[in-house]
Amino acid sequence: MDKIRQTLKLYGFLGFCSLIFQVIYTKILYKNARIVRRPFDIRGKKQIRFSRGFTTGRYCRIEAHSQMPCAEPIIEFGVNCQINDSVHIAGAEKIFIGDDVLIASRVFITDLNHGSYKGPNQSHPNTISRERELHTNPVYIESNVWLGEGVVVLPGVRIGQSSIVGANSVVTRSIPANSIAAGNPARVIKQFSFERNEWVNVNGE
Numbered sequence: 001m002d003k004i005r006q007t008l009k010l011y012g013f014l015g016f017c018s019l020i021f022q023v024i025y026t027k028i029l030y031k032n033a034r035i036v037r038r039p040f041d042i043r044g045k046k047q048i049r050f051s052r053g054f055t056t057g058r059y060c061r062i063e064a065h066s067q068m069p070c071a072e073p074i075i076e077f078g079v080n081c082q083i084n085d086s087v088h089i090a091g092a093e094k095i096f097i098g099d100d101v102l103i104a105s106r107v108f109i110t111d112l113n114h115g116s117y118k119g120p121n122q123s124h125p126n127t128i129s130r131e132r133e134l135h136t137n138p139v140y141i142e143s144n145v146w147l148g149e150g151v152v153v154l155p156g157v158r159i160g161q162s163s164i165v166g167a168n169s170v171v172t173r174s175i176p177a178n179s180i181a182a183g184n185p186a187r188v189i190k191q192f193s194f195e196r197n198e199w200v201n202v203n204g205e
């Protein structure tokens, strides 16, 4: 009863009714999930795996584009992941999101580029962008990571367990576990010292 009272206080009466509707809709369409708020745009659902406790805000878009038949899901969420409003995840090879990952609003995560701009067989600028071959590089976001508001995670990146990415950062390179990274491009600014039991600036202060 207390939980209902608290929820009513937080969302108001209409918000509470809308929440009940969203819960019913979730249980019908996404049986493991906790709450999937609408509108929710999902493309290639068969290649997306949600786990228990999955929660979303509104206006999220999750899309899996399989280039060839594959048994494994392209986008995978561990248990109790929470993504907030307007999160966009676009995968064509592998985007793995571990357990208890918290993703703030307006985050974009992708493992794909339209075309290739380094190495052999580079794309020509005269080729129409949408007709360029998709080039992919898997993305791994390990358990208990927190991505702040507006973060962008680009192909080929691994974010280590329990790390944090600051608001509006663009992650172009992997980040080790237990670190805080920020900026564009994101750089590690702090790491957790288990010896000192506190976050320590990487410049030693």
Ligand SMILES: CC(C)(COP(=O)(O)OP(=O)(O)OC[C@H]1O[C@@H](n2cnc3c(N)ncnc32)[C@H](O)[C@@H]1OP(=O)(O)O)[C@@H](O)C(=O)NCCC(=O)NCCS
Pocket: 103, 104, 105, 147, 148, 149, 164, 165, 166, 167, 168, 169, 180, 181, 182, 183, 184, 189, 190
């Ligand atoms: C990353 C974050 C957690 C770091 O917090 P903090 O450890 O208290 O950071 P500090 O204030 O000690 O800042 C350390 C340095 O990093 C810089 N910094 C912090 N966050 C930054 C960011 N998002 N982008 C760029 N630089 C950032 C600070 O300017 C400071 O630089 P300086 O040493 O040159 O002055 C926080 O800044 C942040 O971005 N939080 C995200 C909030 C959010 O998105 N909430 C959504 C709710 S789900």
